[in-house]
Amino acid sequence: MVANQKRREFIATVGAVSAFGVAGCLSGDENASGNTIKVGVMQPLTGPLGSVGEPARDAAVLPAQQVNDADIEAEIDIQTEDTQTDPQAAVSAAQSLVDADYPAISGPLSTATTLQVLQNVCKPNQIAECTLATAPTITDVDDNDLLFRTSASDALMSQAVAQLANEGMDVSSISTFAINDSYGQSLANAFADAFDGNVLEQVSFESGQSSYTSKLTQALSGDPDALFIVAFTENGIKILRDFYSDFSSDTEILATSGIYNPAIPENVNADLTNITGVTSVGTGPSLDHFNQAFNDEYGSEPGQFTWQAYDATATLMLANAAADSNDGAAIKDNMRQIANPEGTEVTADNLAEGVEMAMNGDDINYQGVTSDITFDDNGDVESGTYSEYWFTSDGALETGDQISID
Amino acid sequence: MSYTDRLRDWLLTDDAALMLGVMTGLYALFTVFGTVLGLNFAGIVSTLQQITFFAAVYALLALALNLQWGYAGLLNIGVAGFMAVAVYTMAMLTAPVNAPAGGVPGLGLPIWVGILGGMTVAAVAGGVVALPALRLKADYFAIVTLAFAEIIRITYNSQLFQTFSVAGFEMGTGASRGIPAPTNPVLSLYYTDPSNYSAGTTAFGSMVFGAFGAIGLDEALVVDITYTLILIGFLVLYYVLLSRIANSPFGRVLKAIRNDELVARSLGKNTRWFKIKTFMLGCALMGFAGILWQGSQSLITPTQFTPMLTFYIFIALIIGGAGSNTGSVIGGALFAGLLFQGPVFVSRIVETVFSLGTAPNTFPDAVAGLAALRVEPLLAYTLSNLASLRFVIVGLVLIYLMLKQPTGILGHRKEIAASIDITERVSRENSVTPPQSEMNPSDSQSRGSGEDDR
Amino acid sequence: MQMSDFYSGLRDSVGDRPLLVVLGVCVLILLLDLVRQLSSGALPARNLAIFLKNGIVLGLIVGLAGVGLSMIYSILGFANFAHGDYLTTGAFAGWMTSYMIAGFGAFGLGDLFLIGIAGDATTVGVGAGVATTPIAILAGLLVAIVFTVFLSVAIDRLIYSRLRDEEGITLVFTSLGVALVLRYLIAFVWGQNSTGLTSTAEPKFSVSSIGLQINAHEITVAVCSLLLMFAVHYLLQYTKLGIAMRAMADNRDLASVTGIPTDRIVRSTWVIGGGLTGAAGYLMTLESGTLAFNTGWTLLLLIFAAVILGGIGSIYGAIFGGLLIGVASTVSLVWLPSGFTQAAAFALMIVVLIVRPNGLFGGVTTA
Structure with a gap:
């Protein structure tokens, strides 16, 4: 049992660093210690998205830990906050990060909390924000260039799925089955627009229900060629169990990142070969290293949004190092500098060195976990990269070709 | 009588002194919290501003609820629903006709029309619920209001009404993505262009920003403080209005109804009509409080109006003491400080101050350490799972307050119906x-x- | 309570309630439309059968949990907001036991304790199910009942008993505090994830004429909940304890004067109510196959709706209300967009209350 203990030294670090911070305040000159890189992390640790947010938080503090373990000049100061999946609590938590002089926020997860935090805290206080929210709205929002994101917009994701359905699988009629929140509604709608064929039923479901069979019946009532499921992993497990218990596997299932999880086969216990999915993960140069590091640290497989959370913190840290100041405006100006091409490549493998190089003013190019991370003018990752995945008959999760969106 | 006893008596009998005492206590507590967290002066001021903001909004809502529950005995546990109706109506009336990308089209009316409209619709919704539901006993009435609030939330969350048109006018709720709220008018007090701060400040803005900047408080904080002060202004208005209602002939009938409806009816009072009027007025006031709070936050989404919000407001009223306006205000402040923000700060401090290097990933692993007489694994596990424990603390504080003061701090003030x-x-x-x-x-x-x- | 009372009550209210007539017409129109959709093939018979089956199973669980809530409501006079979390706690205790028995030896105790939510004891590995591991399931159900009884009596002793003379509203918000403590202690220990718990390889029985499948877990749930409901009915109608409870629900002071030991009755109420709730939690998890820290809280509003719809204090009301709410939340898919199924259940409750202000079986307490 004891061998199973994993280190979470970030807590220790936070303690040490904030004691340092108090001393800094007392001397009245906290910016002079330029070697402390401050990043605030916000994820929903409680509330409806709590089960998604917890692993995302774990992933988001991982970069800081890697750098602090390494022997370099810089010290990463991380404070984590809980959004409670509630816009009010999120704004309040973000404000407390600002009060403690954190110049950048890694997260949050949902679109509503992201926009609330942006408008009420980040814009007035010039704080850089790197969100994981996927709604297309994020692209066009008036953000003074403070808002970035490491996850791909639903606008692109839906095109990728539609392309797979139309060309790869030759599906002509489909029903959607999406969680009834902004993530599900937005993705299902975007898909219905992008899909070239008949969309028979658009069914939405609430999470935490005891049975999804009735709603699945409704979704499958027109006998579509395929069912497109937008769900988080835990709803996905329940939905798939209900599906395989009552319906024929002749219907193809299209899925998104929520089903891309090795926990699915062992919890669903069925032949999952009719599932084909699209995930925005699996192409980034840092992927293997991250997966290994996450598993070593927390003893579980990384899940949905952990990849993006890692990239969010990593880019904010590097930008902070490059800017050489804990100033939100300077950090946002350096985000493209450290992430976009031209420069020495930095991955999850040599992140600490990357921070050092950035501090020395070297040109670096962060190669992320989700993709190679190149921010466009809107702060979105340029041309999201997607890959197809499926389950083999013995329950292994396999990733296939990349899907490129034009 | 000793000096401290006399001080305590004065604090407990004089309303203004009591409110002052509670706020001073909270400010002292959170100043200590802030200092332990290593916040600088601006950080502490901002923390206190937040406490005041939440104290004010919860006090506003508790006051409106007190009118319904404390005076007329109408158990409304659908507060969130009536707030949602008002806030959404306000946003839909004021949203620009030609919505920008990602926005929702509206009627483009001025903000004061939106606020009045929101209050009116909330009052009408209150009437629609109260009219048939008042025949029910208190418990049944309560669950009807709760069910109504859930139906409202589900409706605003539905894609069916994302955008729709009425008589040629395009409008919508924005479904789960929400609808943008109009720009906070306070901003135009300070900035020439509220949507773009860099466009410059107004003369008043420059003056105030300059003055506060000199003591280290930045622009964003000044704007927040201003808005909180406005909230306090409205709080005073609510307090005066509701106290006057309570002491008016109308209020005396309400108290009579609460004490014994049969007697009130025997005296020739149309108690049903009194109750409906009170309920509608209460809903309008809740609606306005909702607009002042949720409507000031740039985006309005259905997730802001879950039943938990209603419960929070009720807790504020109950710990203050139902039936007392002063109690409502104090309850709002105590709730915001001790239950809403307190546990958040405590867990933040615990995370910051304590440092235990290694944390097991699961609870059995953490407990296994105990067998080897080692407490650190469990403590470390606790530290890395503080978010859940925070709600345990909220629950325990709530239970403690209820056991300690079952009728609330000022609940012993039974107000009499007679003049x-x-x-x-x-x-x-x-x-x-x-x-x-x-x-x-x-x-x-x-x-x-x-x-x-x- | 006798069905004839119900009908005569219904008949009496028609005269002075035009609302009831309107409601009747609406129901008739819906039924006719259902027949039309069935005959025209717009609604396959299999779909309706699945809706009904799911609605009934959910309704039985809601009803079972509702009986406990309703009894406590009428005897102690307050709505217990922690009821949903009692249900979750019972389910966790029961499933832990089931896992410990089903997976004994194959996995470490720590992993089994976590019932697959974390750790290595996976669903497939343990394979708990009625057909595969009947003893583990039976033991789990018993532990769920016993543990919830213990928990509810202990909480009553510790907290609620000190507030016996306070108003209902004070107790309601105390119970909200209890709810938060229970729910987040579970989240603290087990985390917020939910995973599959039961074996999926259970025997299925199919009604081939309409293509409906019923699996062993659904049958177990139905049988167990009906048995438990019948046991409570017997207890209340024919035992001394039951009569005393009914007396106390009707008039507490009078009962006390008559020499009924009210404290002991209160405890018995918690024992029965808690036990049923624990069973409901365990059975619900058996049917749905997943469990999370907030399972009961999610269900609580529906349980309340069922109890109120049936009339507070009436166990038949709770059962019937549960079934109505369950069926309404699935069959409404025939007419309404899928986001509105819960709204339909709530709307049904409001409509019923407008027509019958004391609920369907109102006025009769604990009988």
Whole structure:
């Protein structure tokens, strides 16, 4: 049992660093210690998205830990906050990060909390924000260039799925089955627009229900060629169990990142070969290293949004190092500098060195976990990269070709 | 009587002193929290500003709820729903006709029309619910309001009404993505262009920003403080309005209904009509409080209006003392400080101050350490799972407050329905008649009558 | 309570309630439309059968949990907001036991304790199910009942008993505090994830004429909940304890004067109510196959709706209300967009209350 203990030294670090911070305040000159890189992390640790947010938080503090373990000049100061999946609590938590002089926020997860935090805290206080929210709205929002994101917009994701359905699988009629929140509604709608064929039923479901069979019946009532499921992993497990218990596997299932999880086969216990999915993960140069590091640290497989959370913190840290100041405006100006091409490549493998190089003013190019991370003018990752995945008959999760969106 | 006893008496009897005492206590507590967290001056001021903001909004809502529950005895546990109706109506009326990308089209009306519209629609919704539901007993009435609030939330969350058109006018709720709220008018006090701060500040803005900048408070904080002050202004208005209602003939009928509806009806009062009017007024006031709070936050989404919000407001009212306006305000402040923000700060401090290097990933691993007489694994596990424990603390504090003061801090003030306090005369007579023991039977009344009717 | 009372009550209210007539017409129109959709093939019979089956199973669980809530409501006079979390706690205790028995030896105790939510004891590995591991399931159900009984009596002793003389609203918000403590202690220990718990390889029985499948877990749930409901009915109608409870629900002071030991009755109420709730939690998890820290809280509003719809204090009301709410939340898919199924259940409750202000079986307490 004891061998199973994993280190979470970030807590220790936070303690040490904030004691340092108090001393800094007392001397009245906290910016002079330029070697402390401050990043605030916000994820929903409680509330409806709590089960998604917890692993995302774990992933988001991982970069800081890697750098602090390494022997370099810089010290990463991380404070984590809980959004409670509630816009009010999120704004309040973000404000407390600002009060403690954190110049950048890694997260949050949902679109509503992201926009609330942006408008009420980040814009007035010039704080850089790197969100994981996927709604297309994020692209066009008036953000003074403070808002970035490491996850791909639903606008692109839906095109990728539609392309797979139309060309790869030759599906002509489909029903959607999406969680009834902004993530599900937005993705299902975007898909219905992008899909070239008949969309028979658009069914939405609430999470935490005891049975999804009735709603699945409704979704499958027109006998579509395929069912497109937008769900988080835990709803996905329940939905798939209900599906395989009552319906024929002749219907193809299209899925998104929520089903891309090795926990699915062992919890669903069925032949999952009719599932084909699209995930925005699996192409980034840092992927293997991250997966290994996450598993070593927390003893579980990384899940949905952990990849993006890692990239969010990593880019904010590097930008902070490059800017050489804990100033939100300077950090946002350096985000493209450290992430976009031209420069020495930095991955999850040599992140600490990357921070050092950035501090020395070297040109670096962060190669992320989700993709190679190149921010466009809107702060979105340029041309999201997607890959197809499926389950083999013995329950292994396999990733296939990349899907490129034009 | 010692000096401290006298101070305590004064604090407990004088409403203004009590409110002042509670706020001073909270400010002191959070200043300590902030100092432990290593916040600088601006950080501490901002923390106190947040506490004040939440205290004010919860006090506003508790006051409106007190009118319905404390005075008329109408158990409304659908507060969030009526707030949602008002806030959404306001946003839909004021949203620009030609919505920008990602926005929702609206009617483009001025903000004051939106606010009045929101309050009106909330009042009408209150009437629609109350009209048939008032025939029900309190518990049944309560669940109807809760069900109504859930139906409202589900409706605003539905894609069916994302955008729709009425008589040629395009409008919508934005479904789960929400609808943008109009720009906070406070911003135009300070900035020439509220949507783009860099465009410059107004003359007033420059002056105020300059003054506060000199003591280290930045622009964003000044704007927040201004808005909080406006909220306090409205809080005073609410307080005065509701206290006047309570002491008016209308208010006395309400209290009579609460005490014994049959008697009130026997005296020829149309109690049903009184209740409906009160309920509608309460809903309008909740609606306005909702607009002041949720409407000021740039985006309005259905997730802001879950039943938990209603419960929070009720907790504020109950710990303050239902039936008392001062109690409502104090309850709002105590809720915001001790239950809403307190546990957040405590867990933040615990995370910051304590450092235990290694944390097991699961609870059994953490407990396994105990077998080896090692407490650190469990403590470390606790530290890395503080978010859940925070709600345990909220629950425990709530249970503690209920056990300690089951009727709330000021709940012992039973307000009387009559305009002349008869019990007061009785108790005075009692106090001149020698045998002291006779005072006791009327203990509860004499305690109540000794205090003012606020 | 006798069905004839119900009908005569219904007949009496028609005269002075035009609302009831309107409601009747609406129901008739819906039924006719259902027949039309069935005959025209717009609604396959299999779909309706699945809706009904799911609605009934959910309704039985809601009803079972509702009986406990309703009894406590009528005897102690307050709505217990922690009821949903009692249900979750019972389910966790029961499933832990089931896992410990089903997976004994194959996995470490720590992993089994976590019932697959974390750790290595996976669903497939343990394979708990009625057909595969009947003893583990039976033991789990018993532990769920016993543990919830213990928990509810202990909480009553510790907290609620001190507030016996306070108003209902004070107790309601105390119970909200209890709810938060229970729910987040579970989240603290087990985390917020939910995973599959039961074996999926259970025997299925199919009604081939309409293509409906019923699996062993659904049958177990139905049988167990009906048995438990019948046991409570017997207890209340024919035992001394039951009569005392009914007396106390009707008039507490009178019962006390008559020499009924009210404290002991209160405890018995918690024992029965808690036990049923624990069973409901365990059975619900058996049917749905997943469990999370907030399972009961999610269900609580529906349980309340069922109890109120049936009439507070009436166990038949709770059962019937549960079934109505369950069926309404699935069959409404025939007419309404899928986001509105819960709204339909709530709307049904409001409509019923407008027509019958004391609920369907109102006025009769604990009988």
